Amino acid sequence: NAGVTQTPKFRILKIGQSMTLQCTQDMNHNYMYWYRQDPGMGLKLIYYSVGAGITDKGEVPNGYNVSRSTTEDFPLRLELAAPSQTSVYFCASSYSPTGRAGGELFFGEGSRLTVL
Template structure:
């Protein structure tokens, strides 16, 4: 089982550049999430989706955009990268319904210089 797959694993961006973090899951989960984790901090929710065509903001959505055209894919786009977006990004997914466990991808390390 591939589970949740994120690409790229590592990336260095220059200030003002744009990029897309890819996320795919093969577990037929309805719910998908993007989190960021800064050093010494917990995970903060950026955006989430409850199904194809539906997305909503989390705690820290500014500077990011998402789309969910299929159940499997949930890309995260960074427009005009800023040093404050240097972080580790985790994509995750879960079955629909409350309280279900969330499965994480292995993370994408992003540095903006």
């Protein structure tokens, strides 16, 4: 099983450019998430989805957009890249919306984005 796969692993963008971080999971999970991790900080939730066609904002959604057309895919779009978006981005998925039912949160390997 591939689990959660993110592409690209590394990317350098110029200010104002746009790009999409791809995320796909093969576990048939309804719940998917995008996090960012800045140096010395914990992971912060950008957007999440509870199923195909349903997305919602997390703690730090500004500057990002998402879509969820299929159960497997949850791409994250940066429209006008800014230096403040330099970070490591993690996609994750879960069978259960909470950890209490034993539903584990599975993470991808991360995408390191630098905006210059």
